[in-house]
Amino acid sequence: MITPAQCRAARALLELSQKQLAEISGVSLRTVQGFEAGERSLQSLAMSALEGVFAGRGIVMIADSKWTGVKVEQDPRSP
Template identity: 40%
Template sequence: MTPRQCRAARSLLGWTQQELVEASGVSMTSVRNFERGASQPIRANLAALKAALESGGIVFIEANGGGIGVRLKD
């Protein structure tokens, strides 16, 4: 997951950074720094962020000739 995917996923869900913090258990500082591209979270935190967003209904799209992205589950 990239910082842009994280921001886009939150936007699709209508989540604030605080809501992502609460859903993932990752600190606000880590979320803010990741989303602005200032730092990469440790692997466990990145997995927790991704899992929280997926639990909310996000599907991450890998690069498949059309670029990476996110969408909501049907």
């Protein structure tokens, strides 16, 4: 599950605007804006759509008892 802060951070790492994320994921811009602002929760379909966009672009969500954040998986074929 993605937190609003993770969503903002992942977008920043990918250099995506909220509008671009909405278009790519099929989630409405208003929903993305509300989620990132902490004003609304995401339905499971919207959450899955955002997770799919991020995972497909190498974003890994970090969430355990000590850390919360995001990281970008580098292309394993790169030196």
